Amino acid sequence: MAALKADLLITGARLATMAGAADLGVVEDGVLAVSGGRIAWAGSRTGAPAIDAADRLDCAGRWVTPGLVDCHTHLVFAGNRADEFARRLAGESYADIARSGGGIAATVRATREADDAALASASLGRLDALLAEGVTTIEIKSGYGLDEETELRQLRVARHLATQRRVSVAATYLGAHAVPPGGDRASYLDLVCDRMIPRIAIEGLADAVDVFQEGIAFNGDECARVFNAAHAAGLRVKSHADQLSDGQGAALAAKHGALSADHLEYTNANGAAAMAQAGTVAVLLPGAFLMLNETRKPPIAAFRAAGTRMAVATDLNPGSSPIASPRVCGTLACVLFGMTVDEVLRGFTIEAAHALGRANRIGSLEAGKDADLAVWSVETLSELVAQIGLSPLFARFHQGVRA
Template sequence: EQVVQVVNNGAKVLRGNEMKSLAVLESRLPKDANRRDGLSVVVDRTGNIHDIGYDSDLDGKYTEQDFDHIVDATGQCVIPGLIDGHTHPVWAGDRVNEFSMKLAGATYMDIHKAGGGIYSTVTSTHLATEEQLYSSLVQRLQTMLQNGSTTIEAKSGYGLDLENELKILRVLHRAQKEGPWNLSITYCGAHAVPKGSSAEVAVKDIVEHHLNAVMEETKAGRLTVDNVDVFCETGVFTVEQAKAILRKGQSFGLNANFHAEELSYLGGAEMGAAIGSKAISHLEYISPEGIAAIAQSGTVATLLPTTAFQMRLPAPPVRRMIEQGVAVAIGSDFNPNAHCLSMPVVMYLAAVTFHMSLEEVLAASTINAAASLNLADSRGSLEIGKVADMVLIDSPSWEHLIYQLGNATKLISTVISKGFVV
């Protein structure tokens, strides 16, 4: 029996209730009931999708000789490559001790203020060589890819000072050039206030000096930077400070895509909407006004269920966002505080703890995550002309990838990135 499903939609982003209306093309029984009519995806030599259709239609257009390579997906499901909308993948050391402390009752901010948290990772990352950071990054990206993520948003932010932020961005640039994945790279120098400095001084340094230096390197082809991020939070950077950094980044053509309303309400969502941010992450404490503002501006809400789960934060008001027409994306937020490399686990938590339907979860981790990174023209759905990023799932329906918690690497038979089996 052949059951092939292709999840496909023509939209660039799915807002609110549209999120459950992903078109799922299913294989069908032709008149000749001896042969179930499967679907095929034809990929060209540049790695783009050239054609999609039922075999009965495609058989007349192509012969086997037209293809260098055929992947037999009989009995399997095909979905677009997953897109992880938020990760912090370049750092050294670990924070397993803090995991114990949190289980014993310490809060994230207690640990941060005591010089642990991001600061402890900054210290170990400063000590690491570029080579060490590169090899751990590649291992992490490989695991993400095995779990179905073909596009990954990847932030700097454990350097803080210019020299170490540039080191991290170089590591990301090299991984983007050399690896089979697609990275969307984010400068997040404003991830914490550097030790011994103040938020005012840090913002001034970033706006007047660091961002310019980063963009000089980008212009010279030595770095790739797509987005700019700030940790906008009580005790870290204020809404006004975040705005100054994001606007400076936008002046260089970067997409504003930042952390807000995670541990407290500050009005970051309202500000982000006003400046035309592509995406805002976390949003546990978003206000009703903030929801209305991002629905209006089309800013994608990138929600991070593993972090909320692990830190026992209240869930963000996801149903309300969706009802109000917000486009919701999800991400793993992979970082030393919330260590998860698997989008299918994130998808499961989004469904169970954020009350999202399976269709909404799939939209959030494909087309909407693409939109959050300004990539929806080329990624996030299986459509002619888009990049051939695909995940083959060896199960009777794609929902199994979410339903079977912790079994993704077993269910995923093949990952295709940019048209190549990886």
């Protein structure tokens, strides 16, 4: 039998394939072959075929995981809201700050004033911090323009970032993030549903449409209208749901076949079951939970009981989660939410891939998938979430290219 031709052969690796139904899919003394930017073979050395590779990497016992997937960020924005941290420490709530002109509205003002070059420059710095922690795919939401021009610019900058770094970008239109300052609610929803979503779909600027269903944002009927407009335009949907109150947001997202519902601190057991049945991923965002000093935890036990997929993400944004570290957020998910190490590692790989509708291409080490890899200088995978401040990433590969 002829040898398998490969561009790269990785040997001496301990693989966490994430290919199993619920575990890490560990393969000791693993081998992984890359050809044409995709995984050609992954498994134990003893079962490997003959492989003829142009390049080789001996991992010397290091761990190899899929490249991390950060499936919920607001990376493209201008300005900062560090002052709000002090205001929250003094007793103001997130909702109080938003109602006084802070929060999302403050970032909208700064983002509208920034030109494309300034937006891209600021965003690249944040992106680089994520890449340094092994991220190979990132979702980037708009939602800090709340007008036609700035929302389109945010999405174009998000697409542009994928040309500046070795990373895959999933862009999401979050026009239904808030009512524009001084804007008319009904007219703005008309703009989002009747003009923006069709235009974004035609121009290929977004892969999905998101909403913020909450008392300070949009109600269920309004979100359902956005979902219907997205489906009519051929776009998948996502939802910020049940973050500050139980608005039945998880159940509504599931009803509309959402890829994910995110935050979910107030989701009830019925919502968890609806998500499991619909295949809607629960994206947990412990950074926002920490920074907002919340006390109501997402219903992890209900998600487990229902069989709801659970992903974890940074929610990187200027106000409620200014955290550019998946590993820190993984630590927080374990300590604050009671997730296991395995749940967090799957949550930043295969489950996050499901949350983006990309699990057929990324998130696990399986033949045919993109060769997005993270190589770690750790003895055990628990170190990735048990230690803070260290930099254990040895190498990062995006579609087979070391980056």
